[in-house]
Amino acid sequence: MNHATQATAFVANDERAHWHDSALWFVRSKRDKCAHALPEWEDLRAAASEVKMHTISRLAKYLEQFEVNAKKLGVHVHWAKDGAEHNKIVHGILQKHDVKKVVKSKSMLTEECHLNPCLEKHGYEVVDTDLGERIVQLREEPPSHIVLPAIHLKKQDVSTLFEKHLGTEAGNNDPQYLTEAARGHLRDKFLGADAGITGVNFAIAETGGFVVCTNEGNADLGVSLPKLHIACMGIEKLIPRASDLSLFLRLLARSATGQPITTYSSHFHGPIAGGELHIVLVDNGRTEILGREEFRRSLNCIRCGACMNTCPVYRRSGGHSYETTVPGPIGSILAPARDANEFYSLPYACSLCGSCTDVCPVKIDLHNQLLTMRGKIAEKKILPWSKRIQMRLTSSVMKRTWLFRWAGGIARWIMPKLPRFLVYNRFNPWGKQREMPPFPKKSFRQLYADRKRNRQEDKPK
Amino acid sequence: MSSRNDILQAIRDQAIPERPLPSVDIDAIIFDDPITQFQTVLESVGGQLIQVESHAEVTSHLTGFPPYRNAQQVCCAVAGLDNLPDGPNFVQLDAIDDPHDLKAIDYAILPGHFAVAENAAIWVTDEAVAHRAIYFLTQHLAIIVPAGEIVNNMHEAYRKLATKGGLDQHFGAFISGPSKTADIEQSLVIGAHGARSLSVFFVQSQAM
Numbered sequence: 208m209n210h211a212t213q214a215t216a217f218v219a220n221d222e223r224a225h226w227h228d229s230a231l232w233f234v235r236s237k238r239d240k241c242a243h244a245l246p247e248w249e250d251l252r253a254a255a256s257e258v259k260m261h262t263i264s265r266l267a268k269y270l271e272q273f274e275v276n277a278k279k280l281g282v283h284v285h286w287a288k289d290g291a292e293h294n295k296i297v298h299g300i301l302q303k304h305d306v307k308k309v310v311k312s313k314s315m316l317t318e319e320c321h322l323n324p325c326l327e328k329h330g331y332e333v334v335d336t337d338l339g340e341r342i343v344q345l346r347e348e349p350p351s352h353i354v355l356p357a358i359h360l361k362k363q364d365v366s367t368l369f370e371k372h373l374g375t376e377a378g379n380n381d382p383q384y385l386t387e388a389a390r391g392h393l394r395d396k397f398l399g400a401d402a403g404i405t406g407v408n409f410a411i412a413e414t415g416g417f418v419v420c421t422n423e424g425n426a427d428l429g430v431s432l433p434k435l436h437i438a439c440m441g442i443e444k445l446i447p448r449a450s451d452l453s454l455f456l457r458l459l460a461r462s463a464t465g466q467p468i469t470t471y472s473s474h475f476h477g478p479i480a481g482g483e484l485h486i487v488l489v490d491n492g493r494t495e496i497l498g499r500e501e502f503r504r505s506l507n508c509i510r511c512g513a514c515m516n517t518c519p520v521y522r523r524s525g526g527h528s529y530e531t532t533v534p535g536p537i538g539s540i541l542a543p544a545r546d547a548n549e550f551y552s553l554p555y556a557c558s559l560c561g562s563c564t565d566v567c568p569v570k571i572d573l574h575n576q577l578l579t580m581r582g583k584i585a586e587k588k589i590l591p592w593s594k595r596i597q598m599r600l601t602s603s604v605m606k607r608t609w610l611f612r613w614a615g616g617i618a619r620w621i622m623p624k625l626p627r628f629l630v631y632n633r634f635n636p637w638g639k640q641r642e643m644p645p646f647p648k649k650s651f652r653q654l655y656a657d658r659k660r661n662r663q664e665d666k667p668k
Numbered sequence: 669m670s671s672r673n674d675i676l677q678a679i680r681d682q683a684i685p686e687r688p689l690p691s692v693d694i695d696a697i698i699f700d701d702p703i704t705q706f707q708t709v710l711e712s713v714g715g716q717l718i719q720v721e722s723h724a725e726v727t728s729h730l731t732g733f734p735p736y737r738n739a740q741q742v743c744c745a746v747a748g749l750d751n752l753p754d755g756p757n758f759v760q761l762d763a764i765d766d767p768h769d770l771k772a773i774d775y776a777i778l779p780g781h782f783a784v785a786e787n788a789a790i791w792v793t794d795e796a797v798a799h800r801a802i803y804f805l806t807q808h809l810a811i812i813v814p815a816g817e818i819v820n821n822m823h824e825a826y827r828k829l830a831t832k833g834g835l836d837q838h839f840g841a842f843i844s845g846p847s848k849t850a851d852i853e854q855s856l857v858i859g860a861h862g863a864r865s866l867s868v869f870f871v872q873s874q875a876m
């Protein structure tokens with residue numbers, strides 16, 4: 208796959224692409240307001256980052272401690288090396304309990320493991336209950352953002368979708384009305400479910416409990432009515448102490464949506480009365496990333512989505528163009544770290560502006576890692592030949608001052624004289640859907656020399 | 669068991685140098701007037717705060733709320749708050765076995781342990797509430813918190829939970845405002861799956 212090709216369809220709808228861009232920038236601005244309201248914001252980020260790095264550096268110990276404490280609370284703990292094993296475990300638990308209908312709250316991990324199609328194949332009804340996730344589920348497409356799954360859609364799209372699936376009035380695009388319809392529809396699903404599956408935002412080693420954060424209350428409804436709760440988590444979700452939550456719950460919602468905290472931050476320390484609680488700990492490539500020092504820090508990620516909201520490329524290309532469960536800057540590290548051949552183009556879908564690094568609540572050096580990843584991909588020689596030749600050419604020009612000067616002079620002279628078709632054609636992707644900036648008359652060197660001369664002339668004699 | 673051992677072994681094989689575990693006690697924000705801060709944030713997330721002297725006053729406020737007045741079924745799990753105004757049918761939480769039977773509850777009056785000023789969160793547990801589902805299933809929610817039970821920030825909140833054994837309960841949650849979503853074109857809609865409204869009462873005296 209190739210990010211640029213995938214993004215073509217998205218940018219073709221100019222109006223929508225602009226809407227997407229500004230909607231996400233609005234979320235980013237809300238985040239700024241929240242962050243600036245706390246004088247200790249940077250201290251929080253620093254401490255949270257250190258807690259995560261410490262945990263990752265002693266992950267085996269904390270996983271064992273978590274397991275011991277969870278078992279003391281009567282929780283069943285399972286381990287899965289990859290997505291397939293995870294799905295098998297979940298399927299096994301559902302089978303044992305003779306479950307038919309499952310409600311799920313948002314979990315990027317189950318998305319990553321493709322749990323839904325697996326369970327559906329076995330005949331289960333699996334309903335995603337987060338409104339945004341339900342919308343994309345009904346549309347049979349993946350979420351385009353990890354916190355705002357349906358951010359690529361307009362209310363008209365939702366209205367048409369609900370008209371078809373939930374029987375809402377044609378042409379009624381009122382978000383209030385549409386949400387109300389979904390509320391009614393999903394209440395029935397909650398009341399009819401035999402089991403609830405949730406993700407995990409934070410798992411606490413010292414207590415054996417875990418925390419799930421939502422605004423809608425869907426996770427809580429999903430695991431408070433049925434007797435069976437299955438929580439699925441990546442092994443990097445661990446934190447050592449309950450008190451660490453004070454850092455993470457302060458950072459998460461502020462970074463994600465600019466809220467002081469999510470509406471519900473639920474702490475589970477054991478099964479519901481008369482019920483069962485299962486936790487599935489999933490590796491699926493995480494230990495490999497752990498072993499790569501330059502990318503290890505990416506395991507700090509608390510999936511807040513801030514790096515997506517701020518990313519100029521993500522905002523203008525949409526989440527689907529990444530074709531990964533986690534899109535945007537962090538996804539462009541995690542995906543090629545796992546499979547460089549498939550996802551080689553993602554680290555290049557980046558202007559290296561560093562905005563992601565500035566907003567990341569756990570201080571992942573995202574843009575540095577993206578640059579490092581480019582190097583790794585270049586070493587592996589998996590870039591298409593066009594890009595390789597282009598880079599080799601650029602580097603040989605850049606290495607020779609005389610050549611660079613000469614080429615610049617030629618370009619400044621000839622480019623403005625060229626007919627449009629020679630500049631705007633399929634060999635110049637930079638000229639697609641945009642006007643190239645006008646070529647300057649003088650080079651930077653000339654401008655600098657002129658300026659210096661003028662200054663000297665201006666000086667009082 | 670083998671996946672478990674394989675994963676743990678794979679992690680140990682990396683032999684990563686240990687990084688220090690920092691303290692979480694950073695210098696966190698403190699408010700001159702935590703109650704006003706709580707109220708401002710609560711209103712910004714769609715809830716309302718009512719400060720009263722006694723449980724009797726809670727009762728008179730409830731009578732004035734249209735969602736309460738129009739409720740068909742009400743339940744209350746706050747000790748000492750028992751002479752609620754007549755009108756709706758009262759459902760005894762303890763008398764019910766299956767939380768599915770609570771699906772028609774329109775208004776629930778439930779206990780909260782303490783409030784957090786910085787984010788308008790209230791800590792609730794299922795300690796005195798027979799079915800935790802009711803916090804989420806009810807159409808409208810009132811949470812009763814003893815006045816004075818308020819901390820500035822989440823650091824103080826977790827210190828309080830540690831000393832009071834707050835995490836010993838199987839279930840506990842911070843609730844801040846009514847349920848909400850902005851999943852349709854980023855328009856905020858209150859009342860996604862959980863409560864459509866949240867009224868928080870700070871009550872001075874537990875006596876009637």
Ligand code: SF4
Nearest residue numbers: 508509511512514567
């Ligand atoms: S990388 Fe940082 S900013 Fe991006 S989702 Fe993860 S925690 Fe949030």
